[in-house]
Amino acid sequence: MRAFAGVDVGSLCTKVVILRGEEVLSWSLRRTGADPVGAARCCFDEALARAGLQEGELGGVVATGYGRLRIPFASRQVTEITCHARGAHFLFPKTRTVIDIGGQDAKVIALDERGKVLDFVMNDKCAAGTGRFLEVMAQALEMEIEEMASEAATALKAVPISSMCTVFAESEVISLVAEGSRRDEIVWGLHRAIARRILGMAKRLPMKGEVTFTGGVAKNRGMVRALRELLGMPLNIPHEPQIVGALGAALLASSTSPSVRAAERLKI
């Protein structure tokens, strides 16, 4: 059985997953930086080395993410919307809604029982409610993103944050600090503000079945808490939420490769 690769070139991080059948052989992750093609190549080589494979041994490579069109070694490009749906469904088959918060955008995806996309909503062109938003706020509060997540997960009270524009929210946060507001309460307020924005997007889709939270921001315990509280339902959190798009891409590479399709037709 041949192995397949999924490459997810996101705005902040690039991820690669190598898959054989239903087994993840390896995965790799690094910052995308200013050279998405170079980052993808390094990540790809790293994942191949970990899997003990050569590029020529792969049955196919699907690229996804904002840099998907620039990956020379990919045989096909699929949007992160389809890939996250497929990846989340693979990990949690009862998933009918995916919330994906990445570096520069946020999406809510409705899917069917086969993992196919029924509908989706994306944030508009600004960075509000995304990973980048949280990074800027962490910088404004002079704390690490992990520290911020941890404070948000345990805060008892939230300071309301009115602006969701990254630039205006930053000055609002600085003003709140100057006024003497508690840092954990500001942080919790920021997380709840993002969650409210995501909730607004989610309400435009039929929220049925299980909800799976993917993307780098799903690692943030404060964000998970805020979404759980506001949605009023449990969330599936993958062990490595950041690689779900790459996993979906690898699954699509394997399910659409000619040999696999031929095998399906012959019911092998």
Added chain:
Amino acid sequence: MLRAGGLYRVLRPLLALYLLKERNRPYRIWVSFLCRIFEGAYGRKRPVVWVNAFFPVEAIYALGAVPFIPEIYASLVAYFDLSRGPIALGGTKLSTDLCSFFRCVMGLAEEGVLPEPDLVISSSHLCDGANKFFSELARFYAVDHLFLDPPYGGGDKAKVYLLEQLRYVMEEASRRLGLPLRDEALSLVLHRTRHIWHFMQEVNRLRQGRPSPFAGSEGLSYVAGMAFYSPGSEEGVEFFRALRDHIAVRVRGGKGYLPRERFRVLWLHHIRPYYPNSIFSFLDARGIAVAFEEPNYLWWPEPRPEAPWESLTDKLLCNPWAGPLERRLQAVREMALSYGVQGAIHFSHWGCRQSTGGAVQLGEALKEMGLLYLLLPGDGADPGNYSPGQTLTRLQAFAEMLESR
């Protein structure tokens, strides 16, 4: 130089010669029509009346004045990728939250590029900001502004009210411009509009053919332009007759506008991005035909030259994009069924309240019909509001949904 009427007089035959290689005759007529309009507007041999795109332009033709629709001029400026400067300049006079077509017009006015009006007339239906914006333009050029304010709902009382308004506005225009307003002239104009109406009906019926015989991107550009600008003119009759013939030939030959049509979709909203962008080339490459588009939907009843004022009033009042949303929903449902589409793309133009206001409800109605729906935010005139990556991701995800069905 753009302001010299003579330029368009010279340009018209030159462009006609240049466009001889263009096999699409309707397109050649559109270019010639614009040259004539600009020649008249800049030449100033007859009074120039600025009207907004939704005002019944027939009334201006009947008056013998030159109609100038600034929104269409702005879309041409965007088409030539020249809108950034005027939009930035217009933004110094108007809120940047306002429609970019308006900001572009204001910038062009500031730059002194546009033909000066003798009178400004606008109508408030559909475009809520139109009357205020056109009032501002009238103030800028120090000319009078007349406006129509069609009532929200229909019915007999609304008809009487609007008919009186329309007559009053046109009588005032006649008085202020010193041009006679004769019912016979309006009847003649409506007679032409009736021809246009019949040709449009045939065009729309032919476009139901499979594969789609005519590109929606063109339907959204010069065809929509003529649908706004030409009713009542001789060129309008010529244009829509030529368009009917052009499409009929394609239908008879079983020719689609795409090499291989895989899916059919409806384009919702009156406009598309006019500046260079990759939306339609992407759709073409994926075999997604834009089978029809909202601005070319024939919503108005057959014009009656024997009752021209009533006829124009009916045209204004039964516009499905004005009044309650249910009217637009019904029109869109009808289009979806007539053109056998699998999905619809709603282009949500930044700053446009009248179309984006009901976009979510429209999507719900179409999804209930089992259709896929894409809400595509963007801007018709301002390339600064166009994000290629975000737009492509949405379009590609929509294509993937169509393909996975």
